[in-house]
Amino acid sequence: MSTTARAFSALVGAALLAAALPVAAQAQAFSGSMGVAGRWAIDLPRSKFNTALTGPPPLSGELDITVDDGKNLAWTLVEEDEAGVAALQFAHAVLDGAPTKAVVNLTLVMISVQRVGQSAVTVTTHGDAGARHQSMKVTRTDPSTILVEQDIDGRPGPPDQTLILTRVK
Known part of the structure; x- marks a missing residue:
């Protein structure tokens, strides 16, 4: 899997984990935890990958969300391919709509998050x-x-990729 594909794939973790926190401007409309703390696994058979844009899908992937308190979010994502670790990501973020840093394969990546619903x-x-x-x-x-x-x-147009994650614990 290419470095770009791994970096993109690891960004999935940021997206999933960011789902737990409100943007400051919308905190009154959408507040509190989204109930995503715990471990999640990528459901490969139910997910739709676009290998032309991201390379081959991982063999497995696990997302561990350790903080989901409505104000902060912390996570780790590890994906594996036939060679071992394909992607690694971690972050602890206060999500207020401003750009924040995530670490993807030991590189800092800037992301921004906007809450668009309670969930x-x-x-x-x-x-x-x-x-x-x-x-x-x-x-x-x-x-x-x-x-x-x-x-x-x-x-x-329609999404380029659709991933399904299921709760492990």
């Missing part, structure tokens, strides 16, 4: 001029399922 956020990655800007809508659809709809190419 949903959008997450956007920011890069240097000319870099690909990706966005993801992340929704906890029920107590044991998270849906991630990813726009990778920046073109209007």
